[in-house]
Structures are given as C-alpha cells and as structure tokens.
Amino acid sequence: xxxxxxxxxxxxxxxxxxxxxxxxxxxxxxxxxxxxxxxxxxxxxxxxxxxxxxxxxxxxxxxxxxxxxxxxxxxxxxxxxxxxxxxxxxxxxxxxxxxxxxxxxxxxxxxxxxxxxxxxxxxxxxxxxxxxxxxxxxxxxxxxxxxxxxxxxxxxxxxxxxxxxxxxxxxxxxxxxxxxxxxxxxxxxxxxxxxxx
Numbered sequence: 001x002x003x004x005x006x007x008x009x010x011x012x013x014x015x016x017x018x019x020x021x022x023x024x025x026x027x028x029x030x031x032x033x034x035x036x037x038x039x040x041x042x043x044x045x046x047x048x049x050x051x052x053x054x055x056x057x058x059x060x061x062x063x064x065x066x067x068x069x070x071x072x073x074x075x076x077x078x079x080x081x082x083x084x085x086x087x088x089x090x091x092x093x094x095x096x097x098x099x100x101x102x103x104x105x106x107x108x109x110x111x112x113x114x115x116x117x118x119x120x121x122x123x124x125x126x127x128x129x130x131x132x133x134x135x136x137x138x139x140x141x142x143x144x145x146x147x148x149x150x151x152x153x154x155x156x157x158x159x160x161x162x163x164x165x166x167x168x169x170x171x172x173x174x175x176x177x178x179x180x181x182x183x184x185x186x187x188x189x190x191x192x193x194x195x196x197x
Contacts, residue, residue: 029072035091038112039105044091045113047082049075052146053119055110056083059128059152061191063090066127079123084113086133103136110137114144127151 031048046064048071056067064083071081087101087109088094095101110133114122123146126134131153138145159167168178181187 031071036116039108041093044085049080051078051080053080053082053117053122055122055124057126057130057134059130106133107137107140111141121146123147125149
C-alpha cells in the first residue's frame with residue numbers, strides 16, 4: 001500500500017546519511033544544525049535567520065542540503081528558514097517498519113516540528129516528494145500553513161479505491177522508479193552505482 005511506498009522513499013536505503021553533507025557544509029554561511037524530538041523520532045533540522053518561518057521539504061533522493069542556498073537567501077531577507085531531513089532521510093531517525101512511514105506519521109512529524117519551533121503557522125515550500133507531503137500537510141492541517149509553494153508536483157487529489165502504486169504503474173509502467181523500487185534490492189542496486197546504498 002501507500003505506507004510501503006512512502007517507507008522506501010524515507011528509508012535508510014534511499015539515500016546516504018546526511019552526516020557527509022553536514023561535514024561538507026560545515027559552518028556554511030552560518031547554517032545551524034540541531035536535532036529535535038518530534039512524534040517519537042529524532043529529526044535533524046538545518047536552520048538560519050529570524051522572523052517568520054519558512055519550512056522547506058526536500059524531495060527524493062534529497063536532504064536538507066538541497067535547500068542550502070534558499071536557507072541563506074531567505075535568512076538574509078528577514079525569514080527563519082528551516083529545512084529538516086524528513087523521516088528516514090539523512091540524520092533523522094529511520095524507523096524499521098514500513099508502517100511507520102504513512103503520510104499521517106510524516107505530517108505528524110511536521111506538526112510536531114512546527115510546535116517545537118514555537119509557531120502557529122509557517123510558510124511551506126515543497127519539492128518533488130516533499131511537495132506531496134506539503135499537499136497533505138495543507139489538506140490535513142490548513143490551520144498550520146500560511147502559504148504553500150510547491151515545485152515540480154501539481155496537486156493530485158486522492159482517488160478512493162485506487163492505490164497510489166497502481167496509479168503510478170498505470171501512468172508510467174513497471175520500470176518507473178516508484179514501481180521498480182518496490183522490489184527488494186532494486187533501490188540498493190541502483191544506488192550502489194553512486195556509492196550511497
């Protein structure tokens with residue numbers, strides 16, 4: 001089901017742990033790193049600036065690091081830019097069970113993060129799979145979002161009775177990465193070429 005599909009995209013196998021990117025960035029332009037307890041996991045967060053919060057949600061296979069330039073740019077313009085590694089990515093905990101990766105868990109992580117940041121509402125920017133998460137955040141908790149900007153993924157309402165994996169297969173076929181990576185070992189085989197499995 002959709003939990004298994006989300007689990008893959010947020011599992012340790014999906015991308016190299018973020019420690020390498022933290023070392024590369026070091027004190028890159030004053031971006032600070034911390035770990036916060038949210039929704040039963042420890043979440044790594046990169047942040048900079050003071051002011052209204054802009055929450056950046058990365059895609060697959062990405063980390064907070066994808067937003068490093070935007071973090072610096074928005075912080076310089078009076079915003080507090082916050083980019084977590086989502087559940088299972090980078091330095092954020094990766095629960096072993098696929099059931100721990102439902103959209104309810106992931107949105108719950110973000111609500112807990114918003115609470116930890118001391119905010120009632122935030123601006124949200126999502127990219128790729130982060131855009132899917134952002135749509136659900138807005139759908140489940142519109143009271144917590146001031147505005148949404150999504151990149152590369154248009155809104156697609158849920159289709160009752162249609163499993164997301166079946167929908168992707170019908171659109172793109174069996175070789176589409178979302179479908180193909182459901183097979184045990186497939187993702188690891190692909191990412192081994194990049195040294196990240």
